[in-house]
Amino acid sequence: xxxxxxxxxxxxxxxxxxxxxxxxxxxxxxxxxxxxxxxxxxxxxxxxxxxxxxxxxxxxxxxxxxxxxxxxxxxxxxxxxxxxxxxxxxxxxxxxxxxxxxxxxxxxxxxxxxxxxxxxxxxxxxxxxxxxxxxxxxxxxxxxxxxxxxxxxxxxxxxxxxxxxxxxxxxxxxxxxxxxxxxxxxxxxxxxxxxxxxxxxxxxxxxxxxxxxxxxxxxxxxxxxxxxxxxxxxxxxxxxxxxxxxxxxxxxxxxxxxxxxxxxxxxxxxxxxxxxxxxxxxxxxxxxxxxxxxxxxxxxxxxxxxxxxxxxxxxxxxxxxxxxxxxxxxxxxxxxxxxxxxxxxxxxxxxxxxxxxxxxxxxxxxxxxxxxxxxxxxxxxxxxxxxxxxxxxxxxxxxxxxxxxxxxxxxxxxxxxxxxxxxxxxxxxxxxxxxxxxxxxxxxxxxxxxxxxxxxxxxxxxxxxxxxxxxxxxxxxxxxxxxxxxxxxxxxxxxxxxxxxxxxxxxxxxxxxxxxxxxxxxxxxxxxxxxxxxxxxxxxxxxxxxxxxxxxxxxxxxxxxxxxxxxxxxx
Numbered sequence: 001x002x003x004x005x006x007x008x009x010x011x012x013x014x015x016x017x018x019x020x021x022x023x024x025x026x027x028x029x030x031x032x033x034x035x036x037x038x039x040x041x042x043x044x045x046x047x048x049x050x051x052x053x054x055x056x057x058x059x060x061x062x063x064x065x066x067x068x069x070x071x072x073x074x075x076x077x078x079x080x081x082x083x084x085x086x087x088x089x090x091x092x093x094x095x096x097x098x099x100x101x102x103x104x105x106x107x108x109x110x111x112x113x114x115x116x117x118x119x120x121x122x123x124x125x126x127x128x129x130x131x132x133x134x135x136x137x138x139x140x141x142x143x144x145x146x147x148x149x150x151x152x153x154x155x156x157x158x159x160x161x162x163x164x165x166x167x168x169x170x171x172x173x174x175x176x177x178x179x180x181x182x183x184x185x186x187x188x189x190x191x192x193x194x195x196x197x198x199x200x201x202x203x204x205x206x207x208x209x210x211x212x213x214x215x216x217x218x219x220x221x222x223x224x225x226x227x228x229x230x231x232x233x234x235x236x237x238x239x240x241x242x243x244x245x246x247x248x249x250x251x252x253x254x255x256x257x258x259x260x261x262x263x264x265x266x267x268x269x270x271x272x273x274x275x276x277x278x279x280x281x282x283x284x285x286x287x288x289x290x291x292x293x294x295x296x297x298x299x300x301x302x303x304x305x306x307x308x309x310x311x312x313x314x315x316x317x318x319x320x321x322x323x324x325x326x327x328x329x330x331x332x333x334x335x336x337x338x339x340x341x342x343x344x345x346x347x348x349x350x351x352x353x354x355x356x357x358x359x360x361x362x363x364x365x366x367x368x369x370x371x372x373x374x375x376x377x378x379x380x381x382x383x384x385x386x387x388x389x390x391x392x393x394x395x396x397x398x399x400x401x402x403x404x405x406x407x408x409x410x411x412x413x414x415x416x417x418x419x420x421x422x423x424x425x426x427x428x429x430x431x432x433x434x435x436x437x438x439x440x441x442x443x444x445x446x447x448x449x450x451x452x453x454x455x456x457x458x459x460x461x462x463x464x465x466x467x468x469x470x471x472x473x474x475x476x477x478x479x480x481x482x483x484x485x486x487x488x489x490x491x492x493x494x495x496x497x498x499x500x501x502x503x504x505x506x507x508x509x510x511x512x513x514x515x516x517x518x519x520x521x522x523x524x525x526x527x528x529x530x531x532x533x534x535x536x537x538x539x540x541x542x543x544x545x546x547x548x549x550x551x552x553x554x555x556x557x558x559x560x561x562x563x564x565x566x567x568x569x570x571x
Contacts, residue, residue, distance in 0.1 A: 362395020
């Protein structure tokens with residue numbers, strides 16, 4: 001019988017296939033105690049399972065090949081680091097030896113504890129890292145029960161329906177002809193989602209009813225653009241699917257032709273398209289797609305993937321390679337943007353904060369760790385000798401923070417020159433506008449800086465006092481609020497009048513539903529994920545900037561979200 005389910009689109013694309021339902025890696029585990037004399041044997045059983053999981057990861061790391069080898073290898077290395085974390089193993093041992101819990105139940109308790117920590121994190125990307133913990137613990141659990149986690153469906157035309165999917169599995173799925181993946185849990189910001197987009201494998205996450213409603217062998221039609229899942233589609237569904245497939249093929253051909261096209265409106269206005277990046281692969285893809293540069297490189301991933309903060313030399317080598325990879329196009333490197341409980345694995349030990357969103361994060365954290373910040377600034381400055389480098393500082397709320405960063409850059413520049421290191425004559429300094437206080441105090445915040453980057457994700461969250469990751473209020477989290485549009489307009493006008501380069505690097509910039517809205521508000525620099533670059537370029541080339549600007553006053557007069565949505569729909 002036909003049934004429609006919905007999840008969160010994580011990797012776009014259309015697929016029609018036979019369902020292969022895989023039960024959760026960890027079934028419901030009940031509390032189970034062991035005899036006091038059995039603790040050592042149970043710990044040995046657990047350690048054997050951990051070693052098995054470790055060997056599986058090492059084997060997969062050795063077998064990774066092809067264009068995605070580096071990116072997939074990074075994910076596997078991260079899982080290896082989690083597995084090697086002594087706190088994880090010691091915690092499990094203690095639960096078995098002290099509380100006399102079985103290895104299964106100890107794993108469950110550790111999983112629940114770690115998941116709770118990640119769920120409390122404000123930043124949605126960092127919160128999605130809970131999936132990596134679940135994948136690692138799920139692998140150990142599978143080893144305990146001698147059920148290889150790598151046993152994935154291998155029949156061409158299948159759609160995998162599961163609770164969660166590890167990045168390492170995805171490459172095997174595509175090799176075997178699996179056409180799509182549906183998960184009951186997960187996030188569009190997870191490592192798996194990132195890799196699925198690179199593989200162009202349709203992925204829908206957070207389809208909470210999928211495992212309960214879908215049976216092995218069901219025919220499934222999934223739309224990775226909308227998150228719609230149709231069980232046993234009817235004739236009308238199949239006709240629509242074929243039509244959409246034809247449309248997608250035509251669209252890909254059109255977009256491919258735009259790789260080398262100018263980003264210019266119909267009335268001749270030049271618009272800059274920059275790319276957001278977090279890996280070397282993103283940088284390579286951005287260059288190939290004709291991005292004007294990197295508008296945001298997230299340096300925090302270097303810190304998250306190791307138990308100790310990377311030293312100056314290791315950071316320098318990464319930054320240098322990224323800069324050279326853009327072959328003369330500018331690269332904006334954002335300084336460490338972590339906060340409180342997000343940084344423990346990097347050795348940045350901070351006390352637990354009741355509200356991390358308003359705590360020691362972004363530039364506040366960097367200034368509180370002067371040695372750490374100094375080594376990063378030195379590495380960034382050294383990389384500037386290999387191409388145009390801009391330094392972007394996150395979460396700025398006070399002019400004093402800008403002054404402290406500027407003094408540090410000047411000091412480090414002088415030190416490096418004295419040591420014989422080459423540094424560019426000019427390294428532009430910019431700040432992210434994501435704290436409402438900064439948006440309202442641009443006059444003081446912008447003194448001595450060369451560019452602005454608007455982080456709409458956090459700015460919208462703080463303006464509306466809504467946690468966009470909280471399901472209970474997520475429906476109210478929208479940039480189409482009168483206050484948001486007015487603040488964006490004021491920032492853009494301020495930058496334009498003073499010749500301060502101003503871009504938007506949040507999710508809005510990559511969503512074609514907002515492209516014409518942002519043009520109308522005065523945006524001329526978009527920074528977005530490379531996957532969205534061509535479609536945004538197409539919308540811009542089909543737009544008349546002069547006509548859009550005439551609609552700006554009407555947009556700013558709108559009194560509510562519904563009114564704004566109606567105007568945006570007509571742009």
